[in-house]
Amino acid sequence: MSCTIRSSHLAGEYCNSRTPILHQCSHTTAEGVVGGVTGVLTGPHTLLLARYDEAGDLRLIARTTRLTAEARRDLGARLHPVGPDHP
Template sequence: MIVCAQGVVVKGSEQRYLPGRRAWIKVRSRTTAEGIIGAVTGQVESPSSLLLGRYDDAGRLRFLAHATSLAPGARRELVGRLRAAGVEHPWHGRKFSADWGRTGELEHQPVWPELVAEFQGDTAVDEGRYRHLVRFVRLREDVTAEHVPAFGG
């Protein structure tokens, strides 16, 4: 067993590394956190996924994570709660990559950054951003956007 900050790799005690084969088992470390819903993919009235952010120390809404496709129950939870934002939104006109390190743009609709989502993600974070897709867990009705930790914090 090899332990690292991002999880655990499990292998047999006599098992050697086999290039190009998935012979070892990787168990990622996962945690939950909060992010402000800043945009959605799909339609605001029926979002497909969420783009989450946090404010930095200068008060700018910074991109934090992209969530996986929402389950039907999560979509129902968000219906009527999200409000489309216009040109005054900090992400209006901004382009997001469809995936970490890949080309292609993610079409999104900015929403007013007023709802807080709890999400589950692994611990692979680069420059304050989650490298892999995160999973929406629930809305945090008890937390306001002002109480979400600062970006990078």
């Protein structure tokens, strides 16, 4: 299973809390894999997302927000433990 991670960053300088002087948004997209879960595999609470770095090591990059009950059931039916031949 793979997923796309989209991160939005909002930067700004303000002269006071009501009047923005500078407003800039940027978006970053990256491919990742589900590297783990919190909770139980049959009904995960959140997904732990990872990417391989330049050395080939799997690195944690993000965690999803808490999954809805429907998403937990759906993913719980599709996720499975890795086998002994998994790196």
